[in-house]
Amino acid sequence: MPRSVSASPTAAAIAPLQTVTVDLPAGGYPIHIGSGALSRLGxxxxxxxxxxxxxxxxxxxxxVAGPYGAAVRASLESVGLLVHQLVLEAGEEQKTPRSIGLIHDAAFAARLERSSLMLALGGGVVGDMTGFAAATWLRGLAVVQVPTTLLAMVDAAIGGKTGVNHPGGKNLIGAFHQPDAVVVDPDTLATLPVREFRAGMAEVIKYGVIGDPALFENLEASEDPSSREGLGAERLQEVLQRCAAAKAEVVAADEREAGRRAVLNYGHTLGHVVETLSGYGRVLHGEAVAIGMVAAGALSVELGLWSPADQERQRRLIAACGLPVRWPGFEAEAALRCLRSDKKVRDGRVRFVLPSGLGSVVIRDDISDARVLQVLERLV
Known part of the structure; x- marks a missing residue:
């Protein structure tokens, strides 16, 4: 996927930020990426x-509020914005309608108006919840995403998909609500636990498989892609830019997932089964996506769509990032029930995004339950 990156220094900048633009019919928005971006937020x-x-x-x-909340407040107040803060408990298990109610309560207490703004400072859970709360308060407030996890930086914060989980499945309650801007500061990854960083690498690998083989090869060339230090600042900046450009291009072509945007679900259909049946929070989203990609790749090999050699390259890179590659031993009927409740099911058919080569995928909805279960059993 082509990169759409240009330098965009601000007046307060010591070094220029890089900016990727998401072009949409109703008006695009910038993704600012670079060290020190948090202090330039205002x-x-x-x-x-x-x-x-x-x-x-x-x-x-x-x-996140502990190490970064004061800096964000200071930057916002430096330009005269009136700042109110809400700190919610962390974790995927908090991604519920109850948490949205807490954000709505805080919006009421802060006397937010239609000209006001919500700002998500955190990972994908905070971003999804804040985006959904903004979409539904006063029939829609602007939202700015400031992701502080790798997974949110390369995926969740970009594209306007917001929502919360239902006991029957992940993100079944939600709305499309594009941000007004996304501000990515890789310095915030310094306080990110290693396990969370590795979970984010699953989404990075996804972009390589679905459309950017050069990114995939760049990761293969890294001595240690499982940590921020192992990647190094220069390679990390390039990863953030390439992933943002890839996501921006797909979203611009298909804002509401009517067609092409479905390729971004590579690894997610089967990954959501892992998240749901394991219990939200026990397996991180990126870990589940990693397992889902291995499973989708195995299914693709079974169908003759891509080679065992490419599947092995994918499995090896996922493992090198410290991510799981084995399918959990779920009961077959439970896995099938979960698959059928996925929000991407169309006319009762489960849609699978399957690799057909490094850099390309196809979407299939004609795969029998028996074949899916057969492949998953071999991965246990």
């Missing part, structure tokens, strides 16, 4: 028209 929002006196509700969790 000036960046001022450039977007968020002027003195506007109210901002910053939603975060304790792990």
């Amino acid at each position: 000036p960046l929002l001022r450039e977007r028209g968020w002027t003195e006196g506007r109210r901002v509700l910053v939603v975060s969790n304790p792990d």
